[in-house]
Amino acid sequence: xxxxxxxxxxxxxxxxxxxxxxxxxxxxxxxxxxxxxxxxxxxxxxxxxxxxxxxxxxxxxxxxxxxxxxxxxxxxxxxxxxxxxxxxxxxxxxxxxxxxxxxxxxxxxxxxxxxxxxxxxxxxxxxxxxxxxxxxxxxxxxxxxxxxxxxxxxxxxxxxxxxxxxxxxxxxxxxxxxxxxxxxxxxxxxxxxxxxxxxxxxxxxxxxxxxxxxxxxxxxxxxxxxxxxxxxxxxxxxxxxxxxxxxxxxxxxxxxxxxxxxxxxxxxxxxxxxxxxxxxxxxxxxxxxxxxxxxxxxxxxxxxxxxxxxxxxxxxxxxxxxxxxxxxxxxxxxxxxxxxxxxxxxxxxxxxxxx
Ligand SMILES: [Zn+2]
Numbered sequence: 517x518x519x520x521x522x523x524x525x526x527x528x529x530x531x532x533x534x535x536x537x538x539x540x541x542x543x544x545x546x547x548x549x550x551x552x553x554x555x556x557x558x559x560x561x562x563x564x565x566x567x568x569x570x571x572x573x574x575x576x577x578x579x580x581x582x583x584x585x586x587x588x589x590x591x592x593x594x595x596x597x598x599x600x601x602x603x604x605x606x607x608x609x610x611x612x613x614x615x616x617x618x619x620x621x622x623x624x625x626x627x628x629x630x631x632x633x634x635x636x637x638x639x640x641x642x643x644x645x646x647x648x649x650x651x652x653x654x655x656x657x658x659x660x661x662x663x664x665x666x667x668x669x670x671x672x673x674x675x676x677x678x679x680x681x682x683x684x685x686x687x688x689x690x691x692x693x694x695x696x697x698x699x700x701x702x703x704x705x706x707x708x709x710x711x712x713x714x715x716x717x718x719x720x721x722x723x724x725x726x727x728x729x730x731x732x733x734x735x736x737x738x739x740x741x742x743x744x745x746x747x748x749x750x751x752x753x754x755x756x757x758x759x760x761x762x763x764x765x766x767x768x769x770x771x772x773x774x775x776x777x778x779x780x781x782x783x784x785x786x787x788x789x790x791x792x793x794x795x796x797x798x799x800x801x802x803x804x805x806x807x808x809x810x811x812x813x814x815x816x817x818x819x820x821x822x823x824x825x826x827x828x829x830x831x832x833x834x835x836x837x838x839x840x841x842x843x844x845x846x847x848x849x850x851x852x853x854x855x856x857x858x859x860x861x862x863x864x865x866x867x868x869x870x871x
Pocket of ligand 1: 739740741785835847849850
């Protein structure tokens with residue numbers, strides 16, 4: 517949303533009063549974030565994890581890695597009795613973790629060489645850890661599984677919020693290589709299923725829409741921040757007497773998805789770019805970031821939309837950065853929902869981590 521506010525939205529060049537801090541502290545290296553996720557966690561791996569079968573392997577490592585000095589420390593010297601898989605052979609005291617990787621964005625070989633920063637946002641503790649597996653299953657509502665030792669070091673308990681970042685500064689500088697298909701034998705145990713449309717809590721029809729022109733392909737997704745409450749957004753999009761705005765979907769902080777316009781129709785959410793786009797509003801204020809269930813719901817909806825309409829992954833934009841968007845003065849939308857910096861790079865990093 518947000519076009520109602522007056523331009524200019526772009527902040528003028530910084531004209532701050534001089535600070536007394538040493539100049540050194542003002543210089544911050546630019547951290548290129550290659551992967552980031554934040555949400556609930558649990559623990560996995562090691563001899564006592566009976567949630568893994570005795571034969572279960574790991575998506576990123578094979579038995580050959582047991583002979584590789586830079587990886588062998590992740591594993592116990594001998595397999596626990598009765599087990600043959602690498603999952604139970606993980607050393608639970610070492611720092612490792614699993615996330616639902618998209619191997620197009622973060623290929624296996626890249627992940628194997630990466631060191632991630634894992635953080636407990638509640639107490640600020642951080643630790644370095646290695647990605648070892650794909651998971652947890654999306655139905656758990658969690659975004660990551662950590663080694664028991666890592667969880668303990670960060671004082672995290674099951675279903676606490678964790679933040680995981682892989683940045684160019686911390687990753688071994690290898691160029692991610694796109695692979696058409698994974699190498700034989702390294703297919704993750706839990707392959708993501710083809711996306712289905714997430715449950716729509718309610719279809720609250722908006723009159724502020726029109727038929728798409730014949731032959732117009734849906735080719736982009738535009739992400740918005742409501743800058744107000746769910747009730748406010750639903751009411752605004754049903755009004756016929758004012759700005760006549762709308763969006764296809766509105767996602768509440770708790771992850772509930774409301775649909776207001778059929779995908780096959782144009783909604784009025786992004787001036788100049790409505791013809792071929794789907795608009796998704798996320799309930800939040802100007803200073804909010806996405807709530808974890810909201811991020812999960814948005815990721816699931818976007819995954820389905822990408823497949824349903826064959827939209828390229830690169831065509832997911834923040835409102836202000838949408839090609840064709842032409843409102844004079846721009847907009848501050850989607851604010852800080854997807855990251856602290858108002859940029860398309862922030863959106864792309866969020867997409868890489870959550871979609
Ligand atoms: Zn917007």
